[in-house]
Amino acid sequence: MTSKAGILRQLRNEILTLELKPGSILSETALSERFQISRTPLRDVLKQLAHEGYIDVYPKRGNLVSYIDLESVEQIIYLRSTLEKDIIKNLASHTSPLPLRGVLELKEILDRQEETIQQEHAHEAFLQLDDAFHKALFALAGRVFLWDLIQQSNAHYARYRRLHLLKKEKLKAILAEHRLILDSVIGRDAEKIDEIVEHHLHEDINAAYLLENFAEYLNMPSFDSSESVNANSKS
Amino acid sequence: MTSKAGILRQLRNEILTLELKPGSILSETALSERFQISRTPLRDVLKQLAHEGYIDVYPKRGNLVSYIDLESVEQIIYLRSTLEKDIIKNLASHTSPLPLRGVLELKEILDRQEETIQQEHAHEAFLQLDDAFHKALFALAGRVFLWDLIQQSNAHYARYRRLHLLKKEKLKAILAEHRLILDSVIGRDAEKIDEIVEHHLHEDINAAYLLENFAEYLNMPSFDSSESVNANSKS
């Protein structure tokens, strides 16, 4: 499939999985040949990728896969942490019964996460289920709109997480915390939610580990990225 | 000035001020003639406007200025309310001194808001200063990143506010609440912040008033807008 939407998903996925490494050049002509499509629709795709932060555009020079920006990661973590604490606390404080459908969906997601942990190469599937769990929580609170909004700026955080979760023992810890969260919601126990969610999202945000092992993927302030153009400037 | 950025600002402003009313048709050829530019760069501008929610794209049929979507408004208000409560409480709880520069900026913004209230046709200037005040609070907390993120989905909320603030007496109330917020931050009094911010952002969100007076600008669920394509679909 080589529709515009398909190409967008494909490129986004290759960048997320680091198949396309930060710093890689995305030439419009090269990509248009690869996908057998003209430059015009392909540029639309690149525009979208740039908007989401996956690539940096250097006018008249080229498009580079962006380096993971830890500052952006921290901002998104703070945003999600603040929002999800409030959302989950509200869910756990409601007096009206929760929709059974949503609760069952959450449970099933956790069961499927349990399965993936056993398997080899579980990370990709686990990550998708992780997203599904959190999105389902947003949905239960009627806040999918905000989940989608956050996803629009997910390029840096998503890659950051993938690098972090290469350690397999983390998966079990994350799943355990998911169960804690769900139990709190079902059991109407809003007490410990703040600290659970806080810890869950910050998951020892040790830039040290990344700097040690994946420095070549990170956005170094010293680098010459000052001339890049970001699409989100309004004045 | 007819640069791409200029055209974008121009159109965005015309939609915000309702000079371009919801439902108006934005034809690519018409706009390209108006701005003396070809369709290719103009389409980039329309893509951006669509992404921000200012227009709805009906493939192969046309682009319409979007109707104000109250659901989207409510979501943004919740997001800002939750975030700003946390941000302002943190500012008011810090033990380290606040940067003088930032505090002075906030004070000056409020003084200038005071001035605009006196004048006739104050709304536009007042609104810009309102944004400046809140953005300065985000800046003080090192969260401009999140302010900018929210602005990307501001099309509906911004127009909603403009309609609401046509009542002049509201301006004074808003300014008074701004002073309350700033005093809390300076005085390190995090006590009442939750309720102040909550009330400040929800400002009697009576859809009733809008339905009464501006129904023709609102997105009616019954309307035939089901076929529109929104740019933010990933999966």
Next chain:
DNA sequence: CAAGCAAATCTTGTATACAAGAACAGCTAT
């Protein structure tokens, strides 16, 4: 050999021609 200039060759940005679908007008047939 090195510095500097110039031209060739990259890149993306823009204009324009063409394709394809949707809406509409107007005809015809019943």
Next chain:
DNA sequence: ATAGCTGTTCTTGTATACAAGATTTGCTTG
């Protein structure tokens, strides 16, 4: 009169040619 077809005329979507800037190559010159 109205349902249905058909061609025209809108619209946006795509391909391609051209423009303009940035970079690199390579020659020239000291």
